Amino acid sequence: MAKQDRAIRTRRMILLAAAKVFEERGYQAATISEILAEAGVTKGALYFHFKSKDDLALGVLDEQDSHFVVPDRACKMQEIVDAVMLHAYRLQTNPMVRASVRLAMDQKAADLDRSGPFLRWSNVIQQLLEGAQARGELLSHITPARTADVFVGSFAGIQSMSQTISDYEDLMGRVSDLLRHLLPSVAQPSVIASLHMSGSRGAVVHEEVERLQEHDPSALAVG
Amino acid sequence: MAKQDRAIRTRRMILLAAAKVFEERGYQAATISEILAEAGVTKGALYFHFKSKDDLALGVLDEQDSHFVVPDRACKMQEIVDAVMLHAYRLQTNPMVRASVRLAMDQKAADLDRSGPFLRWSNVIQQLLEGAQARGELLSHITPARTADVFVGSFAGIQSMSQTISDYEDLMGRVSDLLRHLLPSVAQPSVIASLHMSGSRGAVVHEEVERLQEHDPSALAVG
Missing domain, CATH: 1.10.357.10 (Tetracycline Repressor, domain 2)
Incomplete structure (x- = not known):
C-alpha cells in the first residue's frame, strides 16, 4: 500500500472513531483520549491529521x-x-x-x-x-x-x-x-x-x- | 400566599433551573445536584415535584x-x-x-x-x-x-x-x-x-x- 493510501485510511479510521465517540458521548463531553482509544492509533498519528477536538468535529461534519x-x-x-x-x-x-x-x-x-x-x-x-x-x-x-x-x-x-x-x-x-x-x-x-x-x-x-x-x-x- | 400557589412557584423555579442546566450541560452530562444548586431549593422540595432527572426533562419538554x-x-x-x-x-x-x-x-x-x-x-x-x-x-x-x-x-x-x-x-x-x-x-x-x-x-x-x-x-x- 502506498504511503498516501495509508494516510487516507488512517484519517478515515480516526474520523469513524470520532463520529462514534461524538455520537455516544455528545460533542461537549467527548475527549480526544476517548477518540484515540476508539481509533487504536498513536497520538502522533491523530495530531498529524487533526489539530483539536474542534478540528475532528469539522471533519465529521464534512463527511x-x-x-x-x-x-x-x-x-x-x-x-x-x-x-x-x-x-x-x-x-x-x-x-x-x-x-x-x-x-x-x-x-x-x-x-x-x-x-x-x-x-x-x-x-x-x-x-x-x-x-x-x-x-x-x-x-x-x-x-x-x-x-x-x-x-x-x-x-x-x-x-x-x-x-x-x-x-x-x-x-x-x-x-x-x-x-x-x-x-x-x-x-x-x-x-x-x-x-x-x-x-x-x-x-x-x-x-x-x-x-x-x-x-x-x-x-x-x-x- | 396560599400553600398551592407556593408549590406551583417552587415547581416552576425547579423547572427553570433544570432547563438552564440541560441547556448548558446537555441532558446526558447534567446532574440533579447541579439542578439543585441552580434552583436553590432543598432536595426534599425537588423530589416532592420530580422523581428523577428523566422526570425533570419531561417537565421541561411539556413547557x-x-x-x-x-x-x-x-x-x-x-x-x-x-x-x-x-x-x-x-x-x-x-x-x-x-x-x-x-x-x-x-x-x-x-x-x-x-x-x-x-x-x-x-x-x-x-x-x-x-x-x-x-x-x-x-x-x-x-x-x-x-x-x-x-x-x-x-x-x-x-x-x-x-x-x-x-x-x-x-x-x-x-x-x-x-x-x-x-x-x-x-x-x-x-x-x-x-x-x-x-x-x-x-x-x-x-x-x-x-x-x-x-x-x-x-x-x-x-x-
Missing part, C-alpha cells in the same frame, strides 16, 4: 456532503429529488452520515461552528434549482437561494422527527410527504408529474451511483 | 406546548399560521420555550423519550387542520394527520437552522418562507390570499393572547 454526487438527469428537479432521497437513504444505512447529521443538529455544541453542512447543502440545492430555473422547470416567482434554505431546513427537521419517533424507520415516507408538500410551490405541474419520488427512490439512486463510480464517473455531477 | 393557546378566528388556517408564528416568537423571547425545544432536538439524549413535543404539536395542528377541512378551506386531497407531521417536522428543522446560522435572528423570515412554500399545497388559493403572515405576526398574536388571558379567557382556544 455528510463532501463526497456528494448525483447522476445527471435531463430534468433538474429530478436531480433535487434524487439528492434528497439519496441523503435520506444514506442516513438510514451509513453510520458516518448519521453521526455527521446528528452533530450538525446538536444545539448544545455551542462552541462548534455547525453551520457548514446547512450552508453547503443549501448551496448544492441552490445550484440545482438555478439549473432547473434556466430550463423553465420552476414557477416564475421562485428565488433559488430562499427555496434552497427551505428545503434544507425542513429536511433537517423531518429527519430529526423520524429519528425521535421511529429511529429512522419511517424516514422515507416522511421525506416523500415533505416533497409532496414543497414541490407544488416550486415547480411547474408538468415537471412534478414526471418526477420519480417513491419511497424506494433513495436505494435505486444509491445503486446507480455505486455502478457509475465504478464504470463511468464522468456521468456523475459533483454537488 | 413548550402545555400552556398553548391561540385566539379563535373565523378562518382556521389563520389559527394555524398564528400558532406557528406565535411559537416562533416565543422561541425568540422565552428562555424556557427555547430550552424545551433544544432538549426535544437533542438527538444524543438517547434514553429520554423526546417524542412528546413532536406528537403533541402534531396533534394540535391536526385538529386545527380538521377544523379547516370541515369549513372547506383545504384542498380536497389533504390528510390532516400527514400534513400536520410535515408542518411540525419542517418547523423543527427551520428553527434549528436559524439557531445555528443566526442565533434565531433570521427566524421570522425563515418561518414565513416555510409557510409560503407549504400553504399552496394545503389550502385553497382564496384562503391563502386572506392570511396574515408577515414577520411581525408572532408579536401581534402574543400581545393579543396576553390581553385576552387577562380580560376574556373564553376567547382563547386551548390547543
